[in-house]
Amino acid sequence: MLKREKALLETAKLAAFEAGALLREGYRKDGRVAFERKGASDFVTHYDKAAESTIIKRIHSTFPNIAFLGEETGITAGSDSDYTVVVDPLDGTNNFLHGVPHFSVSIAVTKGDELLIGIVYHPLLNEMLWAGVGTGAFLNDKRLVRPIARPLTEMLVSTCLPYNDKGDCATALKQLTILMPQVAGIRSPGSAALEIAYTGLGRFDAFWSQGARLDFWDVAAGIVIARETGCMVTDLTGNPTPAKWNSLVVAHPQRHRALLNCLNATG
Template identity: 40%
Template sequence: MQGSANLNLMIKAARKAGRSLVKDFREVENLQVSAKGPGDFVTKADREAERIIRDELMGGRPTYGWLGEETGETAGQDPTRRWIVDPLDGTTNFLHGLPHWAVSIALEHKGEIVSAVVYDPAKDEMFWAEKGAGAWMNESRIRVSGRRHMIEAIFATGVPFGGRGTLPATLQDLARLMPVCAGVRRWGSAALDLAYVAAGRYDGYWERGIQAWDMAAGLLLVREAGGFVGAVRTGDDPMEKGAVLAGNGALYEPFAKVIRGE
Protein backbone atom coordinates (compact mmCIF):
# COMPACT_ATOMS: atom_id res chain seq x y z
CA MET A 1 0.00 0.00 0.00
CA GLN A 2 1.42 3.34 -1.07
CA GLY A 3 0.30 6.20 1.13
CA SER A 4 1.48 9.06 3.25
CA ALA A 5 3.39 8.57 6.48
CA ASN A 6 0.21 9.38 8.39
CA LEU A 7 -1.82 6.80 6.47
CA ASN A 8 0.83 4.14 7.00
CA LEU A 9 0.76 4.91 10.72
CA MET A 10 -3.04 4.56 10.72
CA ILE A 11 -2.93 1.22 8.90
CA LYS A 12 -0.31 -0.11 11.30
CA ALA A 13 -2.43 0.94 14.30
CA ALA A 14 -5.58 -0.59 12.82
CA ARG A 15 -3.87 -3.92 12.14
CA LYS A 16 -2.35 -4.05 15.62
CA ALA A 17 -5.73 -3.31 17.25
CA GLY A 18 -7.38 -5.81 14.90
CA ARG A 19 -5.07 -8.61 16.05
CA SER A 20 -6.00 -7.89 19.65
CA LEU A 21 -9.71 -7.84 18.83
CA VAL A 22 -9.59 -11.10 16.87
CA LYS A 23 -7.95 -12.81 19.84
CA ASP A 24 -10.76 -11.66 22.13
CA PHE A 25 -13.43 -12.41 19.50
CA ARG A 26 -12.43 -16.07 19.61
CA GLU A 27 -13.21 -16.07 23.32
CA VAL A 28 -16.20 -13.73 23.19
CA GLU A 29 -18.20 -15.73 25.72
CA ASN A 30 -15.53 -15.03 28.36
CA LEU A 31 -15.36 -11.28 27.86
CA GLN A 32 -16.08 -9.06 30.82
CA VAL A 33 -18.84 -6.73 29.70
CA SER A 34 -20.19 -3.67 31.45
CA ALA A 35 -23.35 -1.87 30.41
CA LYS A 36 -22.78 1.66 29.10
CA GLY A 37 -26.43 2.24 28.26
CA PRO A 38 -29.41 0.44 26.76
CA GLY A 39 -28.11 -1.80 24.02
CA ASP A 40 -24.72 -0.11 24.10
CA PHE A 41 -21.91 -2.10 25.67
CA VAL A 42 -18.28 -1.50 26.32
CA THR A 43 -15.93 -4.42 26.59
CA LYS A 44 -12.42 -5.06 27.75
CA ALA A 45 -11.58 -5.73 24.13
CA ASP A 46 -12.95 -2.34 23.07
CA ARG A 47 -10.95 -0.44 25.68
CA GLU A 48 -7.77 -2.37 24.94
CA ALA A 49 -8.11 -1.73 21.20
CA GLU A 50 -8.45 2.01 21.80
CA ARG A 51 -5.40 1.97 24.07
CA ILE A 52 -3.38 0.24 21.34
CA ILE A 53 -4.50 2.70 18.69
CA ARG A 54 -3.89 5.71 20.89
CA ASP A 55 -0.41 4.52 21.82
CA GLU A 56 0.48 4.01 18.16
CA LEU A 57 -1.00 7.23 16.80
CA MET A 58 -0.04 9.57 19.61
CA GLY A 59 3.38 7.95 19.85
CA GLY A 60 3.95 8.80 16.19
CA ARG A 61 2.20 12.19 16.23
CA PRO A 62 2.23 13.44 19.83
CA THR A 63 1.07 16.98 18.95
CA TYR A 64 -2.20 15.93 17.27
CA GLY A 65 -5.56 16.13 19.00
CA TRP A 66 -7.65 13.06 19.79
CA LEU A 67 -11.33 12.09 19.72
CA GLY A 68 -12.05 8.49 20.69
CA GLU A 69 -15.28 6.70 21.51
CA GLU A 70 -14.03 5.36 24.84
CA THR A 71 -11.60 8.05 25.99
CA GLY A 72 -13.29 11.19 24.69
CA GLU A 73 -11.61 14.31 23.37
CA THR A 74 -8.14 15.65 24.10
CA ALA A 75 -6.88 18.89 22.58
CA GLY A 76 -3.49 18.72 20.89
CA GLN A 77 -0.63 21.18 20.66
CA ASP A 78 -1.41 21.27 16.95
CA PRO A 79 -4.97 22.67 16.85
CA THR A 80 -5.36 21.92 13.14
CA ARG A 81 -5.05 18.12 13.28
CA ARG A 82 -7.08 15.52 15.16
CA TRP A 83 -7.39 11.74 15.17
CA ILE A 84 -11.00 10.49 15.23
CA VAL A 85 -11.19 6.85 16.34
CA ASP A 86 -13.77 4.15 16.90
CA PRO A 87 -11.78 1.11 18.08
CA LEU A 88 -14.69 -1.30 17.66
CA ASP A 89 -17.62 -0.26 15.49
CA GLY A 90 -20.19 -3.03 15.72
CA THR A 91 -19.75 -3.88 19.39
CA THR A 92 -23.08 -5.69 19.64
CA ASN A 93 -22.16 -7.91 16.69
CA PHE A 94 -18.83 -8.61 18.36
CA LEU A 95 -20.51 -9.60 21.63
CA HIS A 96 -22.89 -11.96 19.84
CA GLY A 97 -20.15 -13.68 17.88
CA LEU A 98 -21.15 -12.12 14.55
CA PRO A 99 -18.05 -11.49 12.39
CA HIS A 100 -19.05 -8.05 11.15
CA TRP A 101 -17.28 -5.23 13.01
CA ALA A 102 -14.44 -2.86 12.30
CA VAL A 103 -11.73 -0.51 13.48
CA SER A 104 -12.27 3.04 12.19
CA ILE A 105 -9.55 5.72 12.15
CA ALA A 106 -9.75 9.14 10.51
CA LEU A 107 -7.39 12.10 10.42
CA GLU A 108 -9.00 15.53 10.42
CA HIS A 109 -7.07 18.59 9.22
CA LYS A 110 -8.61 22.03 9.64
CA GLY A 111 -12.06 20.52 10.02
CA GLU A 112 -11.81 18.24 6.98
CA ILE A 113 -11.16 14.48 6.88
CA VAL A 114 -8.00 13.92 4.85
CA SER A 115 -7.06 10.29 5.60
CA ALA A 116 -9.25 7.31 6.47
CA VAL A 117 -8.94 3.66 7.43
CA VAL A 118 -11.75 1.18 8.10
CA TYR A 119 -10.38 -2.27 8.90
CA ASP A 120 -12.48 -5.44 9.08
CA PRO A 121 -10.18 -7.91 10.89
CA ALA A 122 -12.55 -10.88 10.63
CA LYS A 123 -12.39 -10.71 6.80
CA ASP A 124 -8.96 -9.02 6.60
CA GLU A 125 -10.39 -6.21 4.48
CA MET A 126 -8.57 -2.90 4.84
CA PHE A 127 -10.48 0.02 3.33
CA TRP A 128 -8.39 3.19 3.06
CA ALA A 129 -8.39 6.56 1.38
CA GLU A 130 -6.59 9.87 1.27
CA LYS A 131 -8.01 13.12 -0.01
CA GLY A 132 -7.41 13.33 -3.75
CA ALA A 133 -5.86 9.85 -4.03
CA GLY A 134 -8.91 7.62 -4.43
CA ALA A 135 -10.28 4.82 -2.25
CA TRP A 136 -8.89 1.31 -1.91
CA MET A 137 -9.62 -2.07 -0.38
CA ASN A 138 -6.36 -3.88 0.34
CA GLU A 139 -4.47 -3.50 -2.97
CA SER A 140 -7.49 -2.84 -5.21
CA ARG A 141 -9.03 0.49 -6.19
CA ILE A 142 -12.71 0.68 -5.28
CA ARG A 143 -15.56 2.67 -6.78
CA VAL A 144 -19.18 3.24 -5.88
CA SER A 145 -21.72 1.18 -7.82
CA GLY A 146 -22.91 2.16 -11.27
CA ARG A 147 -26.58 1.36 -10.70
CA ARG A 148 -28.93 4.04 -11.96
CA HIS A 149 -32.40 2.79 -10.99
CA MET A 150 -33.78 2.79 -7.45
CA ILE A 151 -35.69 -0.45 -7.97
CA GLU A 152 -32.38 -2.27 -8.60
CA ALA A 153 -30.57 -0.75 -5.63
CA ILE A 154 -29.78 -2.09 -2.16
CA PHE A 155 -29.48 0.35 0.74
CA ALA A 156 -28.18 0.05 4.27
CA THR A 157 -29.22 1.71 7.50
CA GLY A 158 -29.14 1.31 11.26
CA VAL A 159 -32.52 0.60 12.82
CA PRO A 160 -32.57 2.23 16.29
CA PHE A 161 -32.88 -0.09 19.26
CA GLY A 162 -34.23 0.29 22.78
CA GLY A 163 -35.72 3.66 23.55
CA ARG A 164 -33.87 5.72 20.98
CA GLY A 165 -35.91 8.67 19.75
CA THR A 166 -34.97 8.26 16.08
CA LEU A 167 -36.98 5.03 15.69
CA PRO A 168 -40.26 6.61 14.43
CA ALA A 169 -38.46 8.61 11.73
CA THR A 170 -36.48 5.55 10.62
CA LEU A 171 -39.65 3.46 10.35
CA GLN A 172 -41.19 6.19 8.20
CA ASP A 173 -38.05 6.18 6.02
CA LEU A 174 -38.38 2.42 5.54
CA ALA A 175 -42.05 2.71 4.63
CA ARG A 176 -41.16 5.15 1.84
CA LEU A 177 -38.01 3.39 0.65
CA MET A 178 -38.89 -0.32 0.69
CA PRO A 179 -41.49 -0.15 -2.11
CA VAL A 180 -39.09 1.57 -4.51
CA CYS A 181 -35.84 -0.37 -4.02
CA ALA A 182 -34.45 -3.92 -4.16
CA GLY A 183 -33.88 -4.20 -0.41
CA VAL A 184 -32.54 -2.70 2.81
CA ARG A 185 -29.85 -4.24 4.99
CA ARG A 186 -29.12 -3.59 8.68
CA TRP A 187 -25.73 -5.12 9.52
CA GLY A 188 -24.82 -3.13 12.61
CA SER A 189 -21.66 -1.20 11.71
CA ALA A 190 -21.89 2.32 10.31
CA ALA A 191 -18.19 2.35 9.37
CA LEU A 192 -18.58 -0.81 7.28
CA ASP A 193 -21.88 0.40 5.79
CA LEU A 194 -20.05 3.44 4.41
CA ALA A 195 -17.07 1.34 3.30
CA TYR A 196 -19.49 -0.96 1.46
CA VAL A 197 -21.05 2.01 -0.34
CA ALA A 198 -17.54 3.04 -1.38
CA ALA A 199 -16.86 -0.49 -2.65
CA GLY A 200 -20.13 -0.67 -4.61
CA ARG A 201 -21.60 -3.40 -2.39
CA TYR A 202 -24.39 -1.09 -1.27
CA ASP A 203 -25.83 1.64 -3.47
CA GLY A 204 -26.57 3.94 -0.55
CA TYR A 205 -26.73 4.30 3.21
CA TRP A 206 -28.45 6.56 5.72
CA GLU A 207 -28.69 6.71 9.49
CA ARG A 208 -29.65 9.08 12.29
CA GLY A 209 -28.25 9.35 15.79
CA ILE A 210 -24.66 8.28 15.18
CA GLN A 211 -21.41 9.84 16.35
CA ALA A 212 -18.53 11.50 14.50
CA TRP A 213 -16.25 8.51 15.15
CA ASP A 214 -18.80 6.17 13.55
CA MET A 215 -18.76 7.98 10.22
CA ALA A 216 -15.60 10.11 9.90
CA ALA A 217 -13.45 7.60 8.00
CA GLY A 218 -16.37 6.27 5.97
CA LEU A 219 -17.32 9.69 4.65
CA LEU A 220 -13.93 10.13 2.99
CA LEU A 221 -14.03 6.58 1.61
CA VAL A 222 -17.32 7.30 -0.17
CA ARG A 223 -16.17 10.65 -1.53
CA GLU A 224 -12.88 9.25 -2.83
CA ALA A 225 -14.72 6.31 -4.41
CA GLY A 226 -16.79 8.75 -6.48
CA GLY A 227 -19.89 8.90 -4.29
CA PHE A 228 -21.76 11.68 -2.53
CA VAL A 229 -22.31 12.23 1.17
CA GLY A 230 -24.49 14.69 3.04
CA ALA A 231 -26.85 15.01 5.95
CA VAL A 232 -30.38 13.64 6.21
CA ARG A 233 -31.60 17.23 6.46
CA THR A 234 -30.56 19.48 3.60
CA GLY A 235 -27.85 21.92 4.60
CA ASP A 236 -26.80 20.18 7.81
CA ASP A 237 -23.29 18.92 8.52
CA PRO A 238 -23.52 15.13 9.06
CA MET A 239 -20.58 15.12 11.48
CA GLU A 240 -22.23 17.79 13.64
CA LYS A 241 -25.82 16.55 13.44
CA GLY A 242 -25.11 12.81 13.56
CA ALA A 243 -27.39 12.06 10.61
CA VAL A 244 -25.73 10.93 7.39
CA LEU A 245 -26.82 10.01 3.87
CA ALA A 246 -24.50 8.56 1.22
CA GLY A 247 -24.90 7.10 -2.25
CA ASN A 248 -23.51 6.69 -5.72
CA GLY A 249 -23.61 9.52 -8.22
CA ALA A 250 -26.73 8.50 -10.09
CA LEU A 251 -28.89 7.53 -7.12
CA TYR A 252 -27.88 10.01 -4.43
CA GLU A 253 -30.49 12.64 -5.31
CA PRO A 254 -33.51 10.33 -5.80
CA PHE A 255 -32.48 8.37 -2.70
CA ALA A 256 -32.16 11.58 -0.68
CA LYS A 257 -35.61 12.74 -1.82
CA VAL A 258 -37.18 9.51 -0.61
CA ILE A 259 -35.48 9.68 2.79
CA ARG A 260 -36.30 13.36 3.20
CA GLY A 261 -39.91 12.79 2.18
CA GLU A 262 -39.69 15.30 -0.67
Protein backbone atom coordinates in the same frame (compact mmCIF):
# COMPACT_ATOMS: atom_id res chain seq x y z
CA MET B 1 -1.61 15.03 0.50
CA LEU B 2 1.39 16.46 2.28
CA LYS B 3 4.33 14.18 3.08
CA ARG B 4 3.50 14.40 6.77
CA GLU B 5 -0.13 13.47 6.10
CA LYS B 6 0.95 10.45 4.07
CA ALA B 7 3.08 9.34 7.01
CA LEU B 8 0.11 9.83 9.32
CA LEU B 9 -2.05 7.72 6.99
CA GLU B 10 0.46 4.86 7.01
CA THR B 11 0.82 5.02 10.79
CA ALA B 12 -2.94 4.97 11.25
CA LYS B 13 -3.24 1.95 8.94
CA LEU B 14 -0.68 0.11 11.07
CA ALA B 15 -2.59 1.11 14.22
CA ALA B 16 -5.84 -0.25 12.74
CA PHE B 17 -4.13 -3.51 11.86
CA GLU B 18 -2.72 -3.92 15.38
CA ALA B 19 -6.06 -3.11 17.02
CA GLY B 20 -7.80 -5.50 14.63
CA ALA B 21 -5.45 -8.33 15.61
CA LEU B 22 -6.45 -7.78 19.24
CA LEU B 23 -10.16 -7.87 18.36
CA ARG B 24 -9.71 -10.97 16.23
CA GLU B 25 -8.05 -12.76 19.14
CA GLY B 26 -10.85 -11.72 21.52
CA TYR B 27 -13.58 -12.76 19.10
CA ARG B 28 -12.15 -16.26 18.75
CA LYS B 29 -11.89 -16.93 22.48
CA ASP B 30 -14.32 -19.38 24.01
CA GLY B 31 -16.96 -18.08 26.39
CA ARG B 32 -19.00 -14.94 26.59
CA VAL B 33 -17.18 -11.60 26.50
CA ALA B 34 -17.68 -9.51 29.65
CA PHE B 35 -19.08 -6.03 29.10
CA GLU B 36 -20.26 -2.87 30.81
CA ARG B 37 -23.42 -0.96 29.92
CA LYS B 38 -22.95 2.70 28.92
CA GLY B 39 -26.58 3.31 28.03
CA ALA B 40 -29.49 1.90 26.03
CA SER B 41 -28.08 -0.61 23.51
CA ASP B 42 -24.64 0.86 24.23
CA PHE B 43 -22.03 -1.54 25.55
CA VAL B 44 -18.27 -1.48 26.09
CA THR B 45 -15.85 -4.38 26.53
CA HIS B 46 -12.25 -4.76 27.58
CA TYR B 47 -11.48 -5.10 23.88
CA ASP B 48 -12.97 -1.69 22.99
CA LYS B 49 -10.70 -0.07 25.56
CA ALA B 50 -7.62 -2.13 24.76
CA ALA B 51 -7.99 -1.55 21.01
CA GLU B 52 -8.32 2.21 21.50
CA SER B 53 -5.27 2.24 23.76
CA THR B 54 -3.32 0.30 21.11
CA ILE B 55 -4.28 2.82 18.41
CA ILE B 56 -3.37 5.84 20.51
CA LYS B 57 -0.05 4.32 21.57
CA ARG B 58 0.94 3.44 18.01
CA ILE B 59 0.08 6.85 16.55
CA HIS B 60 1.60 8.73 19.49
CA SER B 61 4.86 6.86 18.95
CA THR B 62 5.29 8.73 15.64
CA PHE B 63 3.09 11.79 16.23
CA PRO B 64 3.44 12.55 19.97
CA ASN B 65 1.69 15.94 19.80
CA ILE B 66 -1.42 14.96 17.86
CA ALA B 67 -4.92 15.28 19.35
CA PHE B 68 -7.41 12.42 19.66
CA LEU B 69 -11.18 12.09 19.79
CA GLY B 70 -11.90 8.55 20.95
CA GLU B 71 -15.19 6.85 21.69
CA GLU B 72 -13.83 5.42 24.94
CA THR B 73 -11.27 8.04 26.03
CA GLY B 74 -12.95 11.21 24.82
CA ILE B 75 -10.89 14.23 23.81
CA THR B 76 -7.12 14.20 24.29
CA ALA B 77 -5.65 17.59 23.51
CA GLY B 78 -2.49 17.95 21.45
CA SER B 79 -0.18 20.82 20.65
CA ASP B 80 -0.45 19.86 16.98
CA SER B 81 -3.87 21.46 16.95
CA ASP B 82 -4.52 21.27 13.20
CA TYR B 83 -4.87 17.48 13.23
CA THR B 84 -7.19 15.26 15.26
CA VAL B 85 -7.37 11.47 15.09
CA VAL B 86 -10.97 10.25 15.44
CA VAL B 87 -11.19 6.68 16.75
CA ASP B 88 -13.92 4.08 17.06
CA PRO B 89 -11.85 1.08 18.16
CA LEU B 90 -14.71 -1.43 17.83
CA ASP B 91 -17.58 -0.30 15.65
CA GLY B 92 -20.15 -3.03 16.11
CA THR B 93 -19.63 -3.92 19.77
CA ASN B 94 -23.09 -5.47 19.98
CA ASN B 95 -22.22 -7.81 17.10
CA PHE B 96 -18.87 -8.62 18.71
CA LEU B 97 -20.60 -9.52 22.00
CA HIS B 98 -23.06 -11.84 20.26
CA GLY B 99 -20.52 -13.55 18.04
CA VAL B 100 -21.75 -11.91 14.84
CA PRO B 101 -18.73 -11.59 12.49
CA HIS B 102 -19.44 -8.02 11.37
CA PHE B 103 -17.47 -5.31 13.17
CA SER B 104 -14.58 -3.01 12.41
CA VAL B 105 -11.83 -0.70 13.55
CA SER B 106 -12.51 2.85 12.37
CA ILE B 107 -9.90 5.63 12.31
CA ALA B 108 -10.28 9.04 10.69
CA VAL B 109 -8.10 12.15 10.71
CA THR B 110 -9.39 15.69 10.50
CA LYS B 111 -7.44 18.85 9.74
CA GLY B 112 -9.44 21.67 11.22
CA ASP B 113 -12.98 21.03 9.99
CA GLU B 114 -11.84 18.97 6.98
CA LEU B 115 -12.09 15.19 6.89
CA LEU B 116 -8.68 14.14 5.59
CA ILE B 117 -8.11 10.39 6.13
CA GLY B 118 -10.39 7.39 6.60
CA ILE B 119 -9.54 3.80 7.51
CA VAL B 120 -12.05 1.02 8.18
CA TYR B 121 -10.57 -2.41 8.93
CA HIS B 122 -12.56 -5.65 9.11
CA PRO B 123 -10.20 -7.90 11.11
CA LEU B 124 -11.98 -11.21 10.47
CA LEU B 125 -11.81 -10.74 6.69
CA ASN B 126 -8.45 -8.95 6.85
CA GLU B 127 -9.94 -6.24 4.63
CA MET B 128 -8.67 -2.71 5.06
CA LEU B 129 -10.63 0.02 3.31
CA TRP B 130 -8.73 3.30 3.35
CA ALA B 131 -8.57 6.66 1.66
CA GLY B 132 -7.00 10.08 1.84
CA VAL B 133 -8.48 13.19 0.30
CA GLY B 134 -7.22 13.43 -3.27
CA THR B 135 -5.50 10.02 -3.22
CA GLY B 136 -8.45 7.77 -4.04
CA ALA B 137 -9.83 4.88 -2.00
CA PHE B 138 -8.45 1.35 -1.69
CA LEU B 139 -9.33 -2.13 -0.52
CA ASN B 140 -6.00 -3.35 0.80
CA ASP B 141 -3.77 -2.52 -2.20
CA LYS B 142 -6.49 -2.40 -4.87
CA ARG B 143 -7.73 1.00 -5.94
CA LEU B 144 -11.51 1.33 -5.93
CA VAL B 145 -13.56 2.83 -8.74
CA ARG B 146 -16.99 4.39 -8.51
CA PRO B 147 -19.68 1.70 -8.24
CA ILE B 148 -22.37 1.53 -10.92
CA ALA B 149 -25.64 3.41 -10.49
CA ARG B 150 -28.29 0.71 -10.28
CA PRO B 151 -31.95 1.62 -10.71
CA LEU B 152 -33.72 2.31 -7.43
CA THR B 153 -35.64 -0.96 -7.78
CA GLU B 154 -32.35 -2.92 -7.87
CA MET B 155 -30.60 -1.10 -5.04
CA LEU B 156 -29.50 -2.81 -1.81
CA VAL B 157 -29.52 -0.10 0.85
CA SER B 158 -28.03 -0.22 4.34
CA THR B 159 -29.01 1.72 7.43
CA CYS B 160 -28.68 1.93 11.20
CA LEU B 161 -31.86 1.54 13.21
CA PRO B 162 -32.60 2.96 16.67
CA TYR B 163 -32.98 0.04 19.06
CA ASN B 164 -34.09 0.13 22.70
CA ASP B 165 -35.28 3.71 22.31
CA LYS B 166 -31.79 4.85 21.26
CA GLY B 167 -32.90 7.48 18.77
CA ASP B 168 -36.03 8.41 16.85
CA CYS B 169 -37.87 5.15 16.19
CA ALA B 170 -40.87 6.87 14.60
CA THR B 171 -38.74 8.59 11.94
CA ALA B 172 -36.85 5.40 11.16
CA LEU B 173 -40.11 3.48 10.71
CA LYS B 174 -41.56 6.14 8.40
CA GLN B 175 -38.44 6.05 6.25
CA LEU B 176 -38.43 2.25 6.13
CA THR B 177 -42.09 2.24 5.14
CA ILE B 178 -41.54 4.58 2.20
CA LEU B 179 -38.31 2.96 0.96
CA MET B 180 -39.15 -0.74 1.31
CA PRO B 181 -41.54 -0.90 -1.67
CA GLN B 182 -39.07 0.94 -3.90
CA VAL B 183 -35.74 -0.86 -3.40
CA ALA B 184 -34.43 -4.43 -3.74
CA GLY B 185 -33.53 -4.76 -0.08
CA ILE B 186 -32.65 -2.96 3.15
CA ARG B 187 -30.01 -4.20 5.59
CA SER B 188 -28.96 -3.11 9.07
CA PRO B 189 -25.82 -5.17 9.78
CA GLY B 190 -24.62 -3.16 12.78
CA SER B 191 -21.34 -1.38 11.93
CA ALA B 192 -22.01 2.02 10.35
CA ALA B 193 -18.33 2.55 9.51
CA LEU B 194 -18.27 -0.66 7.46
CA GLU B 195 -21.60 -0.05 5.78
CA ILE B 196 -20.66 3.46 4.66
CA ALA B 197 -17.31 2.19 3.37
CA TYR B 198 -19.09 -0.74 1.67
CA THR B 199 -21.19 1.77 -0.24
CA GLY B 200 -17.97 3.09 -1.75
CA LEU B 201 -16.92 -0.49 -2.46
CA GLY B 202 -20.26 -1.29 -4.12
CA ARG B 203 -21.43 -3.98 -1.69
CA PHE B 204 -24.26 -1.62 -0.84
CA ASP B 205 -25.76 0.87 -3.27
CA ALA B 206 -26.51 3.43 -0.56
CA PHE B 207 -26.47 4.10 3.15
CA TRP B 208 -28.78 6.35 5.12
CA SER B 209 -29.46 7.12 8.75
CA GLN B 210 -31.59 9.65 10.55
CA GLY B 211 -33.55 7.94 13.30
CA ALA B 212 -30.49 6.33 14.89
CA ARG B 213 -28.06 8.47 16.85
CA LEU B 214 -24.64 8.18 15.21
CA ASP B 215 -21.58 9.87 16.67
CA PHE B 216 -18.85 11.44 14.56
CA TRP B 217 -16.49 8.52 15.18
CA ASP B 218 -19.14 6.16 13.76
CA VAL B 219 -19.22 7.85 10.35
CA ALA B 220 -16.07 9.95 9.80
CA ALA B 221 -13.75 7.32 8.29
CA GLY B 222 -16.45 5.82 6.07
CA ILE B 223 -17.35 9.24 4.69
CA VAL B 224 -13.78 9.80 3.43
CA ILE B 225 -13.71 6.38 1.75
CA ALA B 226 -17.12 6.78 0.13
CA ARG B 227 -16.31 10.25 -1.18
CA GLU B 228 -13.00 9.13 -2.66
CA THR B 229 -14.85 6.52 -4.74
CA GLY B 230 -17.11 9.24 -6.13
CA CYS B 231 -20.12 8.74 -3.88
CA MET B 232 -22.07 11.79 -2.75
CA VAL B 233 -22.33 12.25 1.02
CA THR B 234 -24.67 14.77 2.66
CA ASP B 235 -27.12 15.04 5.49
CA LEU B 236 -30.84 14.80 4.70
CA THR B 237 -31.03 18.52 3.93
CA GLY B 238 -28.41 18.03 1.20
CA ASN B 239 -25.67 19.79 3.19
CA PRO B 240 -22.25 18.16 2.48
CA THR B 241 -20.54 19.79 5.48
CA PRO B 242 -22.95 20.05 8.42
CA ALA B 243 -21.58 21.07 11.80
CA LYS B 244 -23.00 17.81 13.18
CA TRP B 245 -23.93 14.68 11.27
CA ASN B 246 -27.44 14.24 12.66
CA SER B 247 -28.46 12.46 9.47
CA LEU B 248 -26.60 10.91 6.57
CA VAL B 249 -27.20 9.82 2.97
CA VAL B 250 -24.43 8.14 0.97
CA ALA B 251 -25.10 7.17 -2.65
CA HIS B 252 -23.98 7.34 -6.26
CA PRO B 253 -24.43 10.94 -7.51
CA GLN B 254 -27.09 9.76 -9.98
CA ARG B 255 -29.18 8.23 -7.19
CA HIS B 256 -28.53 10.60 -4.29
CA ARG B 257 -31.29 13.09 -5.11
CA ALA B 258 -33.89 10.35 -5.58
CA LEU B 259 -33.06 8.94 -2.15
CA LEU B 260 -33.22 12.39 -0.56
CA ASN B 261 -36.64 12.94 -2.12
CA CYS B 262 -37.92 9.59 -0.84
CA LEU B 263 -36.62 10.06 2.68
CA ASN B 264 -37.77 13.65 2.96
CA ALA B 265 -41.23 12.71 1.71
CA THR B 266 -41.85 11.26 5.19
CA GLY B 267 -41.91 14.79 6.58
